[in-house]
Amino acid sequence: MCVLAILDQADGYAYDIVTKLAGGVEMSEGTIYPLMRRLQNDELVTTYLAESEQGPPRKYYRLTAQGRRELQKLKAEWRAFVADVEKILGEDNE
């Protein structure tokens, strides 16, 4: 969901998502590359190559319309989940 949300703002490439964009929500390279392939298989993103000024060409990912719909759905599920957890956590406290 976080990767989809990031790509919703601007196209991006895996290495960048891992290193910079994910500040608090950390992810390693061993996670992102299989994940991106899954997103591609599910047709939530498309991909295109673009030259980089330094290093090898980058594989950019762009959200599809289906990806945007999926993101909205995941967001709604996420917020419902957070509400449920907070209901359990906050039953007396804090």
Next chain:
Amino acid sequence: MCVLAILDQADGYAYDIVTKLAGGVEMSEGTIYPLMRRLQNDELVTTYLAESEQGPPRKYYRLTAQGRRELQKLKAEWRAFVADVEKILGEDNE
């Protein structure tokens, strides 16, 4: 974390946690029993048997002092995590 939070309010047994207490955050029996053993191994809970009015005796779990500390720690981590995710989700939108 949710199981610890539930046990923080009152001692409980696995079957009950799975069926009733977890309304939104669902969990199956194949999950809870190994989980309770892990919590026990980590000394976050202690256990005792109590007769039931119907069915076999119940194995109740009680939070230890360490369990309470762990819960506080997990809660803080959870809330930081939610904040980080919301920061990613809400970078432009609603």
Next chain:
DNA sequence: CAAGGTACCTTGTGATGCAAGATAGATTTT
């Protein structure tokens, strides 16, 4: 030319959630 940064990717291991089934006591139904 060696070192380090950028960027891609794969393999193997470990954790863990769940469906499915086993066991067994108590109650309810037929």
Next chain:
DNA sequence: AAAATCTATCTTGCATCACAAGGTACCTTG
């Protein structure tokens, strides 16, 4: 009284997936 259902415990096997570690290759800088 036998059968079914509910309570409650637990195990086994499968699938998912995150990550560490390693590999490849390009480009820049010392």
